[in-house]
Amino acid sequence: MQPRPVVLATFNARFAHASGALRCLQANWTGPRPLVLVEGTLEDDPVRFAERLLAENPALVAFSVYLWNVRLTEHTVRVLRRVRPDLPVIAGGPEMATDQTGPELAHLVDLAVVGEADLAFGQLCEDVLSSASGVRRPAAVLPPPDLSQVRLPVDAFTDLDLAHRVCTVETSRGCPMRCAFCTAAGTGVRRFPTDRVLAQLEALWDRGLRRFKFLDRSIHHGDFEPVLDFFLERTEPVFVHFELTPHRLSTALAFHLAEFPPGSLQLEIGVQTLDHEVSGTIGRPFSNVIEETLDFCVNQTDAHVHADLIAGLPGETLESFAAGFDQLHSLGVHEIQLGILKRLRGTGLCGLMPAGQFNPEPPYDVLFTDTMSFEDMQRLKRMGRYWDLVANSGSFRETLSLLLKDSPFHSFLTFSDHLFSTARRTHGIELNRLSEYLCDYLCEVAGCSRPDVLAALEADYLRCGRTSRPAFMQKPGSRTPPPPSKPPGSPRPPRQRRHN
Template sequence: MTILLSTLNSRYSHASLGLRYLLANMGDLQERTRLEEFVIGAKTTEVVERILAHEPAIVGLGVYIWNVEDTTRVVAMLKRVAPHIVVVLGGPEVSYETGEQAIVKLADYVVTGWGDVTFPKLCGDILDGPKPLMKVHAGVQPPMVEIAMPYALYTDEDIAHRTVYVEASRGCPFKCEFCLSSLDKTAWPFPLDDFLAQLESLYQRGARLFKFVDRTFNLNVKTSLRIMQFFLDKLAAAPDDPVYAHFELVPDHLPDALKASIAQFPPGALQFEIGIQSFNPEVQALVSRRQDNAKAADNIRWLSSQSHAHLHVDLIAGLPGEDIDSFGAGFDKLWALGPHEIQFGILKRLRGTPIIRHTEPFAMAFDPYPPYTILATDRISFRDMQRLVRFARYWDLVANSGRFANTIHTLLGDAPFANFMRFADWLYAHTDATHRIALERLVKLVEQWLRDGMWMSDRDARALVASDTAPKSAAGNTATVRQVRHLAA
């Protein structure tokens, strides 16, 4: 074995699609290439020891916003104990602002952007000469038909215990400045028949959870319909052997043909991640986000009321030009549309994204360390931004967890954002914590807030929370919720 492909995933259930693409496209070097994945938080010494056990000549590491700090320590230790090993970096975190990064200075080579063609060629040059002189190699984007698909490289263990990531296309035609996909010129589809054949193979091997990473799944409706029909056919053929699919949807593009297809899916089979980010037209214009808010709202309302799809809808706090009142108004509007989950995100300055152009005009201060979260803007002070961070965490614990499905409606009342912000401020004052709050303690705290903050009687508060926390007899419903949350993760 000569080449080791590796990365540190955010959790074990996440199998790296990027590494499998590289392995699938190694050509003559594939037999000399292996793949081993780790999880962030693992001891650096143990990671390095396992890498060295392969006795590689080249180590290729996928670097992302969630693992760059851990990976930097791995590279630093590798170069101390085995300086002869050639370290090649790739991934979005090192593809932009490359020269500023400590991890790049430690490594031997970097591939920016697409690595399917460039990484194998670089490895061949390192091994057989002539040895490359340049440290940074811009990834060559090949025609999509020439990229070998990686799905056969999912092991039986992957299929049984991990999320199977798939993509029918790469890229995005939209220019939202907070997103790395804004740097793409368009979306590039893989040959559809070939892709569907790969899905069929995965299904026959036992895959039942499919998470699509396409940024614009419903951009080409004809393609979307064929892919969704694939899953409908499986559900029809084996209704007792359910299949689950996760897609990211453009919120204002849901024609009738796609609605008709979505309406055929039974409960628990379909999840949509929908990026709203902001309902403020001025903020949308500032970050180059094109979105018909009225259509987006109508489509979310339809999906919520007329389909069985589980809806996971995103908002971002801290965008330029948005204050707390504007964000809160958007939150209230979204809550009224009835999504199952609102993913309350805090803006991050991803390397290379155009959002940086607003730094001075809007006094945007970002954390200099990953994940580069916004700390303050001219509209939101540092203190208030931390209140929003805590709001997001408590929202996950109380609302998105599904543990308080009845209580949450009373808690939010007719002013959802303001009321939950009051609760979040109170909860932090009483716990001084946003993590490691045991469920039993959280239940008692929610009861206490209903009494102290919402003036409910002790009996009514206990009864309301008990309606959520009492053991449920519908085990099937619990299983469905568990599957959907697995996809969301």
């Protein structure tokens, strides 16, 4: 008779995301029991998810927990405790990092795991299963494993994953920088053997994967050229996402990035702040070549460039943040991700800023700082959401040019304030309705001529291949033009295509 399985579970942000953490554990599983993966999304009902878990008749359930799913995981564990109080439960992941209080979830499970459990997970499960029922164990704080011994999850991705989901790969773990807000600060960089990384990429390619998202903190660290060569040697279309820090690019790295054909490369550049003093406060080395690096990526490569800024860093004011935003926008990056500072467990930020300045509930985002009011932080949060809908989406490239004046930041912040006062929400705004909000603002508040605004909106609709028009854009007797043809077999996501 086959023993009852260990069930690995998590809630992903959406179905399109395949949990890399679960698949790493699966790839390195050596326990005597079968291992079953059960994934849900943040929209799942915890009672129904618990039912799915129990349907596997598990001997033990282990959850992967992170910032966005911790409360949903807690709810699910509480349900399991009532329905099956004898069922052992383990939880690990970034949210289980130790600090003065620890997450509430740590007190609900039989074992909290802190650190990378690739090699230790099987033994941890057996230890819990062999211990007395209901006896909580001290948190297992694991040292970083030797990556030469860790198997990469080539076979853990199913054909369904490869065809329909974002599959993540990694060549290294850790980061050499010591940014106060980051969970990887000062951990150093450890690398998987290059030959095994290339073998993983080859295997995934042979199985049909054409969209690769790398988890490495930056391709600056280590010899990344063989990985870039792997993709440059392929003739079929591919889409690859890399992260890098805005430091000087080596000649070899710059040459390789410039070789990628249009539509095949996305670079996510962690700028975070353009204020020298703020950068020093958070322990982040300030790069004097930020503009040079961004200019190269935007103008000397065919990459889609996505730059990150964090609002709410200690010492940052609304005006200094505005200056950084405008400076970044002037460099022509395709997307500016306006993020909000979060107080993550185990980071240096916990000793740098008072806990009382942050939301006590996940995602632990900053509410106010010594230099930025609660009201302005709320405005920036809304602006970040609306900027993503209007600018980062690529849906309103022509219309945006009418909106942004001398200071793109202040122009858009003013629009954001107006939009929120009108719509009273930041989510669930349908595209045609958003178009109407833009039209009304530009015509009635910004003083643009209605024909110019309608012409810009029409150009955006045509460029994006939209086949319907809201009533305010339709002319009597007009017919909707056919959508433009799409490049055959392109793995590039629609969002990136809209920026062309």
